[in-house]
Amino acid sequence: xxxxxxxxxxxxxxxxxxxxxxxxxxxxTSYGQGTKNGPAAILKASQYVENFDEELKREPxxxxxxxxxxxxxxxxxxxxxxxxxxxxxxxxxxxxxSITPKVLEAFENISVLQLDAHADLRDSYHGSKNSHACAMRxxxxxxxxxxxxxxxxxxxxxxxxxxxxQDKKIYFxxxxxxxxxxxxxxxxxxxxxIDLDVFDPAVMPGVGTPEPGGFxxxxxxxxxxxxxxxxxxxxxxxxxxxPKKGDLVSPFTAARLVYKLISFLV
Numbered sequence: 001x002x003x004x005x006x007x008x009x010x011x012x013x014x015x016x017x018x019x020x021x022x023x024x025x026x027x028x029t030s031y032g033q034g035t036k037n038g039p040a041a042i043l044k045a046s047q048y049v050e051n052f053d054e055e056l057k058r059e060p061x062x063x064x065x066x067x068x069x070x071x072x073x074x075x076x077x078x079x080x081x082x083x084x085x086x087x088x089x090x091x092x093x094x095x096x097x098s099i100t101p102k103v104l105e106a107f108e109n110i111s112v113l114q115l116d117a118h119a120d121l122r123d124s125y126h127g128s129k130n131s132h133a134c135a136m137r138x139x140x141x142x143x144x145x146x147x148x149x150x151x152x153x154x155x156x157x158x159x160x161x162x163x164x165x166q167d168k169k170i171y172f173x174x175x176x177x178x179x180x181x182x183x184x185x186x187x188x189x190x191x192x193x194i195d196l197d198v199f200d201p202a203v204m205p206g207v208g209t210p211e212p213g214g215f216x217x218x219x220x221x222x223x224x225x226x227x228x229x230x231x232x233x234x235x236x237x238x239x240x241x242x243p244k245k246g247d248l249v250s251p252f253t254a255a256r257l258v259y260k261l262i263s264f265l266v
Contacts, residue, residue, distance in 0.1 A: 001040070001043045001044060001047075001067070002020075002043070002065075002066075002067035003020040003042075003043055003046050003065055003067045003091075003255075003258070004046050004047070004049060004051060004061055004065060004259065005046075005047045005048075005051075006051065006061050006065065010061055010062055010064055010065065011064070011065060011066055011067065012064070012066060013066040015064045016063075016064030016065055016066035016088060017063040017064045017065075017088060017089060017266070018063065018064065018065045018066070018088065018089050018090075018091055018262055018265075019065075019066050019067075019068065019079075019083045019088045019089070019090055019091065020043075020065060020066070020067040020068065020091045020093060020258075021068050021076055021079055021080060021083070021090055021091065021092045021093065022039035022040070022043065022067070022068065022069075022070050022076070022093045023039065023073065023076045023077075023092055023093060023094055023095045023099050023103075024036040024037070024038065024039045024040065024070060024094075024095055025073050025094065025095040025096060025098070025099050026095065026096050033208065033242070034208075034242045034243055034244070035094060035095055035096045035208055035239070035240055035241065035242050036095065037242075037243050038093065038094055038095060038239070038240070038241035038242065038243065038251075038254075039070070039093040039094065039095060040070070041241060041243040041250075041251035041254075042093050042238070042241060042251055042254045042255050042258065043067065043093070043255075044251065045248070045251035045252040045254070045255040046255040046258070046259070048252065049252070049255050049256055049259055053259075053260075053263045055263075056263055058263075058266075060259070060262050060263035060266040061259075061262070063262075063266045065262065066088075073099075073102075077102050077103065077105070077106075080092065080103050080106040080235075081106040084106055084107070084234075084235075089233075089234065089235055089265065090103075090106075090235045091235070091236060091237070091238075091258060091261075091262070092235070092236070092237035092238075092239075093237070093238055093239075093258070094237060094238065094239030094240060094241070095239055095240075096132045096208070096239060096240060097116075097120060097132040097135040097193075097195050097239045097240055098130055098131060098132045098134070098135050099237070099239065100135050100136075100139060100193045100237055100239065101130075101135055101138035101139050101142075103235075103237060104139060104142065104143060104191060105142075107143075107191055107234065107235070109187070109189060110143060110187060110189045110190060110191050110234060111143060111144040111145070111146065111185075111186045111187040111189070111190055111191075112139055112143045112144070112145045112146070112190070112191050112192075112193060113146050113148065113182070113186060113190050113191070113192045113193070113227065114136055114139075114145060114146070114147045114148065114193050114195070115148050115149050115192070115193070115194045115195065115198040115220065116136075116147065116148075116149055116150065116193075116194075116195035116197065116198050117149060117150065117151050117152055117173070117195065117197040117198055117209070117210075117211035117214060118133070118150065118152050118153065118195070118197070118209065118211070119136065119147060119150050119152070119153035119157045119161070119170065120132065120133055120134065120135040120136040120137065120195075121134075121136050121137045121140075121153065121157040121160055121161060121166070122134045122137060122154065122156060122157055123137055123156075123160070132208075132240075137160070139193075140164075140166065143191075144169075144185075144187065145166070145169060146169045146171075146182055146185045146186055147166075147169060147170045147171065148171045148177065148182065148198070148223075149171070149172075149173050149198040149214065149215060150170055150171070150172050150173065151172060151173040151174070151211050151212075151213050151214070152211050169185055173213055173214060173215065174213070177215075177219065177223045179223065179226055179227075182227075183227070183230055183231070186227075186231060188231065188232055189231070189232045189234050190227065190231040190232065190233050190234065191233070191234055191235050191236065192224070192227070192233060192235075192236040192237075192261070193236065193237050193239070194236065194237065194238045194239070194257070195207075195239055195240045196238065196239070196240050196241055196250070196254055196257075197209055197210055197211055197214065197240060198214055198215060198220065199214045199215055199216070199217070199220065199253075200212070200213065200214035200215060200216060201214065203215075203216055203217055203253065204249075204250055204253055204254075205244070205247060205249065205250055206241060206242050206243055206244050206247045206249070206250025206251065207240050207241065207242050207250070208240050208242045209240075217253070220257075221257075221260055224260070224261060224264060225260075225264050228261070228264035228265055229264070233261075233264075233265055236261055238254055238257060238258055241254050
C-alpha cells in the first residue's frame with residue numbers, strides 16, 4: 001500500500017521528492033505493544049487524508065511521494081542510504097523508537113530534533129543498549145540532539161543529562177515550545193524524529209507509553225512549520241504508533257502529521 005491515494009505519475013520513485021520507508025520493527029517495547037503494526041496503519045489511514053492542504057492552499061503530493069514495500073529491517077536500513085544518495089528525502093514510519101539511531105547512521109553533518117514525552121537517555125534498559133528507552137543515548141554518540149516535549153525521565157537519565165550538558169538541550173513540556181532557543185541549538189541541517197506520545201493522550205491515545213500533559217495538534221504543527229521554514233530538514237521519522245481496535249483517531253492523526261510535514265518541505 002502506498003502513502004496517500006495518488007495517481008501513479010506522482011508516486012513513482014524516479015520523479016519523487018519524498019520516499020516513505022515503512023519499518024515495522026518491534027523488539028523492546030515495555031508497556032503497550034503493537035508498534036510493528038504502526039506503519040501499515042498509517043498507510044491505510046493516509047488513503048482517507050485529503051490531498052489538498054487547506055492551510056497552504058495547494059496539493060503537496062505533486063512533488064512526488066513514493067512508498068517502498070514492507071521489507072526486513074536490514075534491507076530497509078540500507079534503503080535509507082540509497083534514498084539519500086538519490087537526492088530524495090526519506091520519511092521513515094515506525095515501529096518502535098529504537099529504529100532511529102540505525103536510520104541516522106546514513107546521515108552526516110546534522111543535528112537531531114526529537115519530539116517525545118520521554119528522554120530515552122538510558123544507557124541500557126532491561127539488559128539492552130538498543131532498547132527504545134536508550135534511543136537518544138545512542139543518537140548522542142554521533143549527533144547533537146535537542147529534545148522537546150519531555151515529561152518523563154529517570155534519575156539515571158537526569159544525572160547523565162546534567163553531567164554531559166544535555167540538560168541544556170532538554171525542553172520539558174511544561175516549558176512550552178521556546179522556538180528561538182531551540183533553533184539556536186540546531187545546526188543548519190536537521191533530522192526530525194517524532195515519537196507520537198509527544199501529543200497529549202487526548203489527541204493521540206494509540207501509543208505504547210502514553211504520558212499526560214502533552215501538546216495539542218495546533219501547537220505541534222505550528223512549531224514544525226516554523227522549524228521547516230528556518231532549517232534544512234533532511235529527513236524525518238514518525239514512530240511508536242500502537243494501533244488499537246476501534247481507534248481511528250491515532251493512525252489518521254499520524255498520517256495527517258506526515259503529510260503536513262511533507263507540505264512544509266515542498
